[in-house]
Amino acid sequence: MRDDLEQKLARYEEIDKLLMDPEVLGNGARLTALSRERGALAKLAGKYKQFKDLNRQIAETNEMIESGDKDMRELAEAELPDLRAAREKVWDELLDLSVGGEDATRSACVMEIRAGTGGEEAALFARDLFEMYRHVCEAKGWKTEILDMNPTELGGFKEVVLGISGEGCYRELQYESGGHRVQRVPETEAKGRIQTSMATVAVMAEPEDVEIDLKPDDYRKDLFCASGPGGQHVNKTQSAVRLTHFETGIVVQCQDEKSQHKNFAKALRVLKSRIYEHKREQEAAKRSEHRKTLVGSGDRSQRIRTYNFPENRISDHRINFTLYKLDHVLAGDLTPVTQALIDYDRNEQRAQFGNME
16 A cells, blocks of 8 residues: 555656646646646645655654653653654545545546346336436535436336546445345236346446547447337437447447437547456456455446345345335435445455554
8 A cells, every 4th residue: 555655646746747847738638637637636645745744753753762862752752642643543544545446536437327137127227226326416416417328118227327527426436336136026016026136337437538548540430320218219310329449349339419429429438438447457457456355346247235125125245234224225315335335445444554654
């Protein structure tokens, strides 16, 4: 962790120098990107500088204690407990800022919700998840934008892709990645039997344009007619866009807008987020130190949560957390769940990086 903090502080100081470079000042796009990056790093870098300063003061105080001067030694011994207490407080604050991994400070992300096993009921559950996250974003003051939507005839979603922006959105929502299971009696079930269905959620940090340099030669662009439930054509023009990234094979499409240009812009955002996530996972695999915490794996195949409607219960299987307020959660009060996950992640970080020396 100390190496990571040193790198972030070095990057913060490097950006400070770059922001005084006339070449950067004359490039609006790069200036904006660097300013955003600096803002994201500012709190962590400032806190780490404070931690290093306290470490330096403690080292100097220990030297005074070891000196032969009695008065200096007594003064230093009196001061040392307060310095250590201050360092411990700052270290805890650093750990809290580090919870959620290296992308925790990002203020934009892309969320994909897909229906899994369970047919139409799974699609309706995907819609319920979409509504839940929409309410969460409203309560938090985060902005949402539908990037793509594939509805079904009964009002469910085969897939829906959201762009979310706002302070702390990725830090909290990243824990939602994985398989979500619902247990309830479907509206179409005449005999009142409980059915189990699945949906998957993926939350990806949205990178700045300068982080993913995507050129037209890097992908294939296909146009097609947007379609709605049951294959009905929403329009007869080729406004829907499909992008295929050659290097990774990642495919995204967008058909929510009537404008081809708007669909293309949205598809590019999703593609960049998926490429960024792909590269991040590759780098983590090479280092063999991808976040070991269970709550941060983000594996779609991992069943992370169960929503039991008859019992009004929501259970997160990663941390053995159960709450009998499913109705409140679906209405947008996800905080008890996300806070439990953040606390679990924080405790794991403290166990792994608890040494301040």
